[in-house]
Amino acid sequence: MTTYNEQPSRAALPPDVPGPHSKRLGIIAVVATFGGLLFGYDTGVINGALEPMTADLGLTALTEGIVVSILIFGAAIGAVVGGALSDRFGRRHNILLLAILFALATIGCVLSPTWPVLAFFRFVLGLAVGGASATVPVYLAEVAPAERRGSIVTRNEVMIVSGQFAAFVINAIIFNIWGENPGVWRVMLVVAVLPAIALFIGMLRMPESPRWLVSQGRDDEALAVLQQVRTPERAQAEMAEVHELAEEERASKTAGASDLGVRWIRRLILLGAGLGMFQQFTGINSIMYYGTQLLGDAGFSDQAAIIANTANGLFSVLGITVGLLIMNKVNRRTLLLGGFALTTFFHLLVGLSATLLPDGPAKAWFILVFVVLFVFCMQGTIGPLVWLLLAEIFPLKIRSLAIGISVLVLWLSNAVVSLGFPVVVESLGIAPTFFIFVALGVLALIFVYRSVPETRGRSLEDLEEQFMRQYS
Structure with a gap:
């Protein structure tokens, strides 16, 4: 296990x-x-x-x-x-x-x-x-x-x-x-x-990234950068750790796109791509791009929908602020599971409100409240955590390439959801659309529970060693 x-x-x-x-x-x-x-x-x-x-x-x-x-x-x-x-x-x-x-x-x-x-x-x-x-x-x-x-x-x-x-x-x-x-x-x-x-x-x-400088053999410049942002003792110790790993990577030829064929690296990239895909399958950018339209469909007048939509922006900022405060106090994996559970729950409440409540102001306000709570929970957990995990899980030599592949999947998922959201709402209605998000949320919970490792408080170099052992 x-x-x-x-x-x-x-x-x-x-x-x-x-x-x-x-x-x-x-x-x-x-x-x-x-x-x-x-x-x-x-x-x-x-x-x-x-x-x-x-x-x-x-x-x-x-x-x-x-x-x-x-x-x-x-x-x-x-x-x-x-x-x-x-x-x-x-x-x-x-x-x-x-x-x-x-x-x-x-x-x-x-x-x-x-x-x-x-x-x-x-x-x-x-x-x-x-x-x-x-x-x-x-x-x-x-x-x-x-x-x-x-x-x-x-x-x-x-x-x-x-x-x-x-x-x-x-x-x-x-x-x-x-x-x-x-x-x-x-x-x-x-x-x-x-x-x-x-x-x-x-x-x-x-300054340039000290870890990138080490990967290019520019050790003196890397140490100079670390000395700007660490104590002298910490800079020397961290430099030794990064340099040791860089030497190991050079020896193992972990250096570029060819490493996509290495089993443990391939599994990490699939993990990163899955995180990016499920982040977007929460539908967060559907709300950020089409929130006014959604609230209009829920029952608000055009003017009221425009005003109410600013709440999505406000609670997005509040959510990420709370996330910033707790990010280093709660394990990444625990917080990610909690985030997907909460967003899936609020998707369910939006769908039930659209299905069970009669048309009118009460229905519109219930949907607004649940959408705003979804945005708050999403931006306080899943939103920042996925970007953070993508920055943590990949080995140094292919880190940016691997993140690029993962973010490509993220953006393509964003495009699919953003282009499809207004069409699905128009053809099926609000309730079925959010029930689809519920199903995707359940799949995300299974994926995170089975695949996502804990990274909090671990050096990037130590994480790489763990993944090499774990996924080889």
Whole structure:
């Protein structure tokens, strides 16, 4: 029987005590997570910009769907390409390129004269979004000490949901000021240039990942980076551990795509792909993209649905904030099981409310409450945990490539659910749609219980040793 709480086989590292290095680590985390902010804003801004965009560019229902969904397909490709580039050229280098791509693609969207041009630049923007989703969590995980890795990596998810919420709020403000202007959607989109500039300037002063530097044989540079974000004793000890593992990896030729044929690595990638798929099969992005439409179908007026939908953004931020506070206090596996249990429960309540309650305000309000509670639980557990686990479970030499494959599956699952959700609701209704989510939630619980290991408090190097023994 597999156990998930084996003790580390390597010698214990000196404790991560507070000091000047802690401030430096905090600054690195803030700057890098501007990539998450851009991720969130660029995926959320279309919600409020779509109506004036449709009027200005003469979009049909088909071209609306293309403009909205093409970013997701771009993100799926960007996750794989971004992961490979990150492995080859470095995490920091990749984030700098992504900042430039975010800015250029945003400006292209703002200046688009026709919908095909807009769709092209939305696709390019999706490449940046996907690249950020595959690179930023890895960079944070490799810079952070094991004791703080959960809270540091989860900050990226905080910035993602904050970016989505900011998009909802900024769209509402801009629309109230310039709503009569047919080009108001361009103002909504151009706001994203500001965090892209901040990300680029900030990353110019940030260090490269020490673990990536070791993988390139640049030991002196890696030690210098660790000394910026650790105590001197901890930096030396951690450097020795990373270097030892890098030597083992070089000896075993664990170095790239060819290793997808190695049984234990293949099983880890299937695990990562499954986590990404089931995260999206909760339907979270259906709510973030179509929440207003769902609440309208539940019985709210159009104006009330728009206002009520802001609660999804607010509770998304509150959920991730709670998740950040408890991430390093509860085992990852326990929290993930609890998250899927709660989200499946609230899916069931939404479906039962839609089935059993008569049409009217009470039905609409019950569905709103259960949807908001679903969003809160999802963003406090499954949302950040999946990104954190993806940053933890893969061996150093193929970490970004493997995360790229996993995030590709995540984005394609996102695309399937996001494209299918309005069609399924229209053809089957709210209740059957959420009962489908219930069934998917039960499958997710079985998958997590049987397959997901515990990673809290373990060094990335020790986890790799465990997986090698466990899955070989």
